[in-house]
Structures are given as structure tokens and as C-alpha cells.
């Protein structure tokens with residue numbers, strides 16, 4: 001017999017009945033800038049009005065003196081890593097629960113990503129494990145603020161100061177997030193953001209890197225622009241740099257998006273907070289919520305939580321399948337496995353089957369022996385609930401109800 005508590009998976013009524021309104025991410029503001037842009041004589045980024053407007057808008061939230069708008073978040077991170085000018089074989093400690101974009105630049109600069117484990121409930125770098133992974137070759141920490149939740153910057157910056165390490169902040173997923181009231185990106189030496197399709201703000205693809213550090217600032221644009229010096233017009237590169245320039249159409253859209261950033265973030269925060277407060281009331285068994293420090297702003301790019309598998313009679317994937325049947329926008333885990341488990345790393349297949357750093361003895365890193373047990377466990381039992389500014393409060397309430405229904409059904 002079907003009852004109100006029967007899972008949709010088993011033919012019961014789905015808990016989420018409200019439909020997601022159509023979401024127009026781009027509109028009049030973007031169109032106005034694009035329309036102005038087509039009157040321009042050039043679409044080149046250097047001193048282009050759109051890219052300059054984007055920079056000024058960015059600096060309202062992130063007062064970083066030197067910036068480079070670029071082609072992606074991965075590009076921003078590569079520029080930041082290159083600007084450090086570290087000797088080949090130097091190590092950068094980062095999280096294994098991140099996008100490939102965090103590590104691509106490290107590898108291309110002939111540096112070694114060293115993966116430290118994460119905190120079980122913030123899913124960000126565990127400062128104590130970072131400390132354990134420091135060697136004489138460690139030169140930097142790349143802090144990834146995952147899903148919108150700020151990392152423990154007090155602890156990480158203290159470690160960096162103690163060991164004389166640079167800090168790059170990967171804020172791709174954390175537009176609008178604040179640590180102790182201050183936006184993420186303003187703690188380390190260099191800050192990187194993404195405007196890819198899936199981020200809080202987007203121009204399809206794009207990124208921006210910024211710094212207040214005079215050691216890096218004046219050359220920042222060179223590291224993403226073939227090492228040409230646009231200030232003097234001098235094309236006499238003294239270092240190797242890719243072309244990661246943004247173009248004016250991207251700048252126009254990204255600039256308009258940043259005007260809307262406070263409203264977009266406010267909506268993400270409101271939805272994420274509402275979801276978690278409903279869930280706390282419903283107390284679904286075996287579901288463990290993310291840890292968020294009350295002094296911080298989690299900007300809820302998505303909402304990642306965990307399932308205590310020992311307390312349910314189902315696998316994580318069965319749980320997620322049941323949630324989907326209820327109409328919940330959810331996915332299993334975040335990435336399928338920690339980054340070091342990708343075949344690329346397991347086979348050290350960085351440069352056509354070779355890794356010159358290892359073959360030349362500049363590193364002994366063997367990714368087959370790397371282990372970050374907390375990251376492994378979290379990716380095996382975690383699930384991500386989508387937060388989309390088009391969502392209505394009703395959808396959020398129904399999502400919480402669905403989660404409680406499914407968790408109660410499977411509670412062992």
C-alpha cells in the first residue's frame with residue numbers, strides 16, 4: 001500500500017512538486033555593455049573599456065591593486081603560480097578535493113602538487129595535515145575554498161608565515177564568501193576566481209587573478225599575456241608565458257555580472273541557510289550537515305553533506321537515486337575521487353607519458369602512494385544539493401522534506 005511516506009522510487013508521490021522557474025542569468029545589463037562594446041574600435045583586452053570596467057567592479061568587493069582578467073579560473077591559477085617564479089621541483093600543497101584547474105598550472109610550471117587531507121565537515125584543507133606534508137621543498141599553499149565555505153585562514157596563514165610559504169587562494173567556487181567578515185581572496189598573496197558557466201557569476205568562460213603584493217603585481221599581466229609588456233609596448237619576453245587574455249565580449253558580460261554579484265550572493269546565502277535550517281528542524285537520521293563557522297559567510301555555490309553509511313540500509317548512490325526520484329536536484333559526491341587518484345596522476349602521465357621532474361630526480365613524488373583518507377571517505381559518502389538562485393523558497397522547503405523522507409526510509 002502506498003502511503004505519504006512511500007518513496008517516489010517505489011511509486012509514492014514525489015516530495016518536490018514545485019517547478020523550477022526559468023532562470024535568466026544574463027539580461028539587460030549584459031546587453032547594454034555588449035551594445036556599447038560593438039561601437040568600440042577594438043575588442044582587445046588591454047585597456048579595453050569592458051575589461052577595465054570589469055576590473056573596477058571587481059575591486060569594489062576585492063580591493064586588489066593589480067588584477068588580470070583572463071580566459072578561465074584555471075588560467076588565473078596558472079598565472080598566480082607562474083608569478084611566484086618557483087624553481088622546478090618546488091612543492092605546492094593543495095586539496096585533493098578540487099577541480100583540475102587548481103593543479104594544471106602547478107604541473108605546467110614544473111612544480112609538484114602535494115595533496116593534504118581535508119577537514120571531514122568543512123571539506124577544506126585540514127591545517128594540521130598541511131603542516132604534516134611540509135618538506136624543505138614546500139614553497140606555497142594553494143587554498144581551495146570549496147563549495148562556498150571559507151577555509152580556516154587563520155590557521156593556514158599562521159602555517160604559511162611560520163614556514164615562509166606563499167599562499168594562493170582558489171576562490172573559483174566561493175564568490176561572495178567571507179572569512180570572519182572579510183571576503184576570501186584577501187588573505188593570501190594572490191587570489192583567483194572563475195567566471196565559468198557554472199559559477200555564481202559567469203561570462204561563459206573567464207577568470208580573474210589579483211594581488212596587492214608589489215612583488216607580483218607589476219608583472220601579473222605578463223604571466224598571462226605571452227610575457228609581453230603592454231605598459232611599454234615592449235615585446236621582448238624574458239620568460240615563458242601562455243596567452244590567457246580575456247577579450248572584451250567576456251569582459252562586458254563578466255563586468256555586468258559583477259554589478260549583480262551582491263544580489264546573486266544574497267540569494268545563494270538565503271537559499272542555503274533556509275535549506276540547512278529546515279533540515280536542522282527535520283533532523284534527517286544519518287545525514288551530516290556541513291560545518292560552517294557562525295562568524296563566516298558560506299556563499300553556497302552548492303551544499304555538500306554526508307551520509308553516515310553505517311546508519312542506513314542503502315548505499316550512497318541508492319540514497320541519491322531515491323532523492324532524484326523525489327525531484328531533488330542532487331548529485332553523488334562532488335568529484336568521483338580525490339584528484340591524485342585520476343589516471344593522469346596514478347600514471348604520472350603529465351607530458352606524453354613522462355614526468356621530467358621525476359625522471360630527472362627533482363622529485364620523488366609517487367602519486368600511487370598518496371593517501372588522504374578523509375577526502376576518500378567524504379567523496380564516497382557525500383552528496384551535493386544544488387543551489388540555484390532561481391529556486392523558490394517552496395522548492396527549498398520541499399527539498400528538505402524529501403531528504404528527511406528518504407533518510408527516514410533508509411534509517412537502519
Ligand SMILES: Cc1ncc(COP(=O)(O)O)c(C=O)c1O
Pocket residue numbers: 072073074075098099100101102144170172173194195196205206207
Ligand atoms: C575550485 C576550482 N578551481 C578552479 C577551477 C577552474 O576554473 P575554470 O573552469 O574557469 O578554468 C574550478 C572550476 O570548476 C574550480 O571549481
